[in-house]
Every structure is written in C-alpha cells, then in structure tokens.
Amino acid sequence: MIEARRLSRRFGDFSAVDSIDLEVGEGEVFGLLGPNGAGKTTTVRMLACLIRPTGGAAYVCGRSVYDPAAAREIRGMVGILTETSGFYDELSVYKNLRFYADLYKMDHQKAQQNIDYYLRLFDLWDVRNSRVAGFSKGMRQKLALTRCLVHEPRVVFMDEPTSGLDPESARIVRDSIRSLKAEGRTIFLCTHNLDEAERLCDRIAILDKRILSVDTPQRIKYSAYGRKVIVRLDCISDRIASIVHGMDHVRRVESRGNDLLIDVDDPDTDNPEIISAIVGAGGRIQYVGEQRHTLEDAYIKLVGDRVEH
Amino acid sequence: MTGLSIDVVTIVKKEFEEVIKNKYILTTMASFPLVFSIAIPLLYLLAIPVNVTAADIAPFKGLIPGAEGMTSRQILISVLVQSNLPFYLLMPAVIPTVISSYSIVGEKKCGTLEPLLATPVSTRDVLAGKTLAAVIPSVAITWVSFAIYSLLVNSMTFDIFGYTIVPDLIWLVALMVTAPLLSIMSVYLSVVVSSRVSDIRAAQQVSAVFVIPVLSVFILELFGYLSLTLAMIILLSIVIGIVDLVLVMASARAFRRDEILTKWA
Numbered sequence: 180m181i182e183a184r185r186l187s188r189r190f191g192d193f194s195a196v197d198s199i200d201l202e203v204g205e206g207e208v209f210g211l212l213g214p215n216g217a218g219k220t221t222t223v224r225m226l227a228c229l230i231r232p233t234g235g236a237a238y239v240c241g242r243s244v245y246d247p248a249a250a251r252e253i254r255g256m257v258g259i260l261t262e263t264s265g266f267y268d269e270l271s272v273y274k275n276l277r278f279y280a281d282l283y284k285m286d287h288q289k290a291q292q293n294i295d296y297y298l299r300l301f302d303l304w305d306v307r308n309s310r311v312a313g314f315s316k317g318m319r320q321k322l323a324l325t326r327c328l329v330h331e332p333r334v335v336f337m338d339e340p341t342s343g344l345d346p347e348s349a350r351i352v353r354d355s356i357r358s359l360k361a362e363g364r365t366i367f368l369c370t371h372n373l374d375e376a377e378r379l380c381d382r383i384a385i386l387d388k389r390i391l392s393v394d395t396p397q398r399i400k401y402s403a404y405g406r407k408v409i410v411r412l413d414c415i416s417d418r419i420a421s422i423v424h425g426m427d428h429v430r431r432v433e434s435r436g437n438d439l440l441i442d443v444d445d446p447d448t449d450n451p452e453i454i455s456a457i458v459g460a461g462g463r464i465q466y467v468g469e470q471r472h473t474l475e476d477a478y479i480k481l482v483g484d485r486v487e488h
Numbered sequence: 489m490t491g492l493s494i495d496v497v498t499i500v501k502k503e504f505e506e507v508i509k510n511k512y513i514l515t516t517m518a519s520f521p522l523v524f525s526i527a528i529p530l531l532y533l534l535a536i537p538v539n540v541t542a543a544d545i546a547p548f549k550g551l552i553p554g555a556e557g558m559t560s561r562q563i564l565i566s567v568l569v570q571s572n573l574p575f576y577l578l579m580p581a582v583i584p585t586v587i588s589s590y591s592i593v594g595e596k597k598c599g600t601l602e603p604l605l606a607t608p609v610s611t612r613d614v615l616a617g618k619t620l621a622a623v624i625p626s627v628a629i630t631w632v633s634f635a636i637y638s639l640l641v642n643s644m645t646f647d648i649f650g651y652t653i654v655p656d657l658i659w660l661v662a663l664m665v666t667a668p669l670l671s672i673m674s675v676y677l678s679v680v681v682s683s684r685v686s687d688i689r690a691a692q693q694v695s696a697v698f699v700i701p702v703l704s705v706f707i708l709e710l711f712g713y714l715s716l717t718l719a720m721i722i723l724l725s726i727v728i729g730i731v732d733l734v735l736v737m738a739s740a741r742a743f744r745r746d747e748i749l750t751k752w753a
Contacts, residue, residue: 190750224749227606229602229605229606229745229749230745230746230749230750231745231746251608251610252608254606254607254608255607255608257606259602259603259606261599261602261603261606263599263602264599265595265598265599265600265601265602265603266598266600267502267506267598267600268598269505269506269509269510270502270505270506270509274502274505278498278502279603279607281494281498282495282498282604282607282608282609283607283608284494284608323603326603
C-alpha cells in the first residue's frame with residue numbers, strides 16, 4: 180500500500196529525511212517513531228503528497244507521489260491527521276466537516292452518514308452545530324480525527340492521534356484504529372507514545388532522518404537487548420554456572436545474587452535444555468522467567484546509540 | 489479549465505460563510521458605503537452655495553466635458569461629483585486586502601492550510617476560490633456604494649440639472665472594468681505579500697499601495713489640476729490588467745504546496 184525507496188527530502192543544505200526505505204502492507208498498522216526533528220512529519224507529508232521528495236521514489240496505493248495527477252488521486256485516497264488540528268473557528272463543527280467532505284467529492288448522503296457516525300463515536304454529536312472556537316484541545320483532536328476519516332480513506336496517516344485526549348477518548352481512538360485495521364485500512368502512525376505504538380502497531384520504524392530499525396515491536400526490543408532468561412536458584416554454585424555457560428546456544432551467563440541471567444536466542448526452545456542441565460547438576464530452581472525490556476528501552480538505546488555515533 | 493470547478497465554488501462558499509461571521513471585516517465593508525456614498529456627498533452637496541460665481545469655478549475650467557452650457561453652480565457640482573470617482577477605485581482595492589489577508593494569513597495562523605492542501609483540491613483552485621471570495625464582495629460593495637451614491641447625488645441635484653448626472657461613461661468604465669481589475673490586483677498582491685509574512689496586519693499594509701495614488705488623484709481633481717477622462721480610465725485599466733497578469737504568475741509561484749507548507753505553515 181505504501182512503498183518508499185531511498186526517499187529523501189532536503190531543504191537547502193539541510194537533510195530532513197535521508198534515503199529511507201519502507202514498505203507498508205494493506206491493513207497494516209505501521210508506526211513511525213523518532214525524536215523531534217527526526218523527519219516524521221516530512222515523511223508523512225511526502226507520502227500524503229503535500230510536499231515533493233527531493234530524491235528516491237515513493238508509491239501510495241500503487242501511484243507515484245511524483246506524478247501531479249496521481250498525487251491528487253493519492254490525496255483523495257488518504258486521510259491525514261495533522262500535528263495541529265486547525266479548524267475554521269467561526270464555522271460550526273458540521274459546516275467544517277461538510278466543507279472537507281465536499282472537497283473529497285463525497286456523495287451528500289454518504290458524507291452525512293459518515294459525519295453523523297463519527298460525531299456520535301467521538302462524543303461530539305451534541306456540539307455539532309456549535310462554533311469550533313472555544314473547543315478544548317481534546318475536542319479539536321477528536322474533530323480532526325473525524326475530518327481525517329470521514330471520506331473513508333484507504334490509508335490513514337496519523338500524527339499523535341491521542342495527544343491531548345482524556346483516557347476514555349484515547350481508548351475510543353485506539354479502538355477506532357483497530358476497527359480501521361479490521362476493515363483493511365492501512366494506518367501510518369507517528370507517535371511519541373511508545374506504549375500506544377507497542378499496543379497498536381504491527382510493525383514499527385525508528386527514524387532519525389534515516390531508518391534505524393524496522394520490525395515488529397517485539398523484535399525491535401529483542402534486537403536491541405537480545406533475550407535474557409532469568410533462573411532463580413536457592414544457591415548458585417560455580418559448577419552450575421560453568422555448565423550453563425558451556426551450553427551451545429548460551430551466549431553469555433551472568434550471576435546476580437541467586438539469579439542466573441542467561442543470554443539466549445530463543446527461550447522457548449532453549450529453556451528446557453537449560454533447566455534440565457541445571458537440575459542435572461543438582462540445582463534447585465525456584466523460578467524461571469524472561470527479563471522484559473520495554474519498547475521505550477529499545478527506542479532510547481537505538482536513538483541514543485545513533486546520537487553517540 | 490472551463491468555468492468554475494466545484495472545488496472553487498466550495499471554497500468561495502466557505503469563505504463567504506466566514507466573512508459574514510467576522511465582525512471586523514463586516515464593519516470595514518459597511519463603513520465604505522456609509523462614508524463615501526452618504527457622508528461625503530451629503531457634506532459637499534449641502535455645503536455648495538446657491539450663488540457660485542465664474543471666479544469660483546475658474547480653476548476647473550476645461551475640466552468638465554460639456555461645461556459650456558452649464559451654470560457655474562452646475563460646473564462646481566459636476567467637479568465635486570466627479571472628484572469622488574477615485575474613492576470608488578479605492579474601495580475595490582482596499583476591501584480585498586481586508587478579506588484576503590484574513591483568508592490567507594488567517595489559514596496560516598489557524599493551522600487550516602495543511603488539512604486544506606491535504607484534500608484532492610488543486611492549489612490553482614484554492615487560489616482561485618480565495619481570489620473570488622475576496623473580489624466578489626469587494627466589487628459588489630463598490631457597486632452597491634455607487635448605486636447609493638448615484639441615488640443620493642441625482643436626487644439632490646435633479647432640480648439643478650433637470651437630468652441625472654451620474655453615471656456617465658467614465659463612471660461606468662471605471663466601475664465595470666477598472667474596479668474588478670484593481671480588486672484582482674489587490675488580492676494577488678496580498679497573496680504575494682502573505683507568502684512572505686505571518687502577521688495579518690502586515691498583509692493588510694498592501695492597501696497602503698493603493699491609498700496614496702488614489703488620494704493624490706482626488707486632491708489633484710479637487711484643486712483643478714486633473715480631471716479623469718475616459719482615455720485615462722481606459723489606459724489605467726490596461727496598465728492594471730498587465731500588472732494583474734504579472735501578479736497572477738508571481739502568486740502562482742508563491743502559492744505552491746511545498747512553499748506554503750514549509751514556509752507558511
């Protein structure tokens with residue numbers, strides 16, 4: 180659904196996005212994470228045909244972002260939730276949404292139906308005839324989401340979709356993203372909320388002008404920290420540590436109190452052998468688990484490593 | 489493109505809805521007919537003495553076509569009525585700067601430009617919609633103001649002349665041709681300026697470009713140094729038309745998605 184090859188954007192001498200490769204499939208929720216100024220907004224703007232790339236190639240819904248006629252078609256097929264949810268403040272919620280629905284050439288009845296659906300979903304129905312001026316940040320964000328979804332886009336670009344929302348509204352938005360995915364829509368999510376990214380995204384790219392890593396949230400965590408099994412014993416002897424260390428699939432063993440921290444590739448396969456070896460060496464196992472790292476840990480490690488280099 | 493696209497109509501409609509809800513723009517627009525069509529003509533028509541001597545109108549000799557058969561009072565009235573013409577060229581030039589500075593810089597400030605440009609609408613249609621949304625009310629206000637002015641002037645001078653003195657051909661050409669061209673010039677100048685500034689007030693300074701020359705013409709007319717002729721109005725319209733073409737091209741360059749989003753937003 181989205182394909183980028185060596186996609187780049189320069190502003191004069193400044194490189195905002197440097198030669199990124201991406202592929203996002205239909206019905207996939209794809210997260211783009213990165214520090215401020217990493218090029219997330221520029222990437223979204225290029226893919227949504229708001230600005231032209233200065234290098235590489237990109238295709239959205241099978242159309243090239245470079246071709247002006249195709250770019251208009253792409254804009255009609257994608258929805259974008261921008262960083263700032265600007266509206267015509269003097270106009271009512273309903274008139275704002277009608278304006279955009281008209282620009283997306285929506286059938287009047289369908290537009291009405293979708294507007295009503297999202298206004299009810301996002302709890303904006305009661306204010307549909309009110310001016311947008313004076314709306315809270317959360318209300319504006321929900322209204323911006325409605326605007327982004329009302330024309331039933333095949334690809335939805337979302338920049339911080341739950342920013343400024345109360346927990347209940349944020350949950351509604353997350354559920355909506357899941358529903359959109361279930362309908363086969365592709366979601367391209369830019370966020371700083373790593374917990375949200377981990378919960379929603381099938382795959383994640385970490386961007387800092389260049390792509391640092393692209394994979395599932397789980398694999399990104401594993402690739403940053405590896406997988407570590409914790410085996411707690413009532414007493415750790417040198418013999419047990421040495422036997423475990425000598426096993427083929429064990430890369431590293433560290434003793435910490437009564438815990439053995441064992442680096443392995445795949446705990447599901449390796450744990451039975453490790454446990455059996457420890458028990459065979461007379462060890463009394465109290466607990467076996469896996470040391471967990473959050474996506475945030477992995478993100479900070481990846482982005483931090485990049486800064487250090 | 490043949491005719492107006494649906495997108496242009498949608499944008500114009502939305503702009504109108506915003507304009508009628510903006511008290512500042514409405515007050516500015518309403519003040520023009522009040523001042524130039526009612527207050528000023530009332531002031532000078534009521535102030536003209538009954539006995540005007542040939543010496544009083546000496547500076548205006550030769551400035552009014554067909555003045556040979558007129559009385560001194562009629563000549564003075566004709567000069568004063570004619571001297572108001574520059575104001576009806578000021579209106580279509582100033583009002584659009586008020587509207588377009590809000591509609592363009594306003595979009596920039598309110599963060600609505602990006603969502604607008606994210607739709608399939610072409611940048612050309614956005615520009616055309618915004619231009620028309622500023623030109624149509626400006627020209628309409630000018631025409632309505634002139635209608636009020638004509639009504640007032642003719643009703644107050646019919647007894648003196650025995651016929652209606654406005655509009656004549658000069659007024660008609662000025663209102664039907666020069667005024668819309670000036671309005672377009674003003675809007676496109678606003679677009680070019682708006683692409684460089686982020687403050688609505690700065691964009692409104694464009695109106696100053698028009699105020700000084702128009703006031704100069706008014707003063708020169710009032711003191712008998714100049715009288716706008718049909719040839720002058722036609723020549724002025726041609727010059728403005730050429731400037732319009734240049735500005736349309738310049739604004740099309742300034743009003744590009746990349747430029748707008750990376751420099752304006």
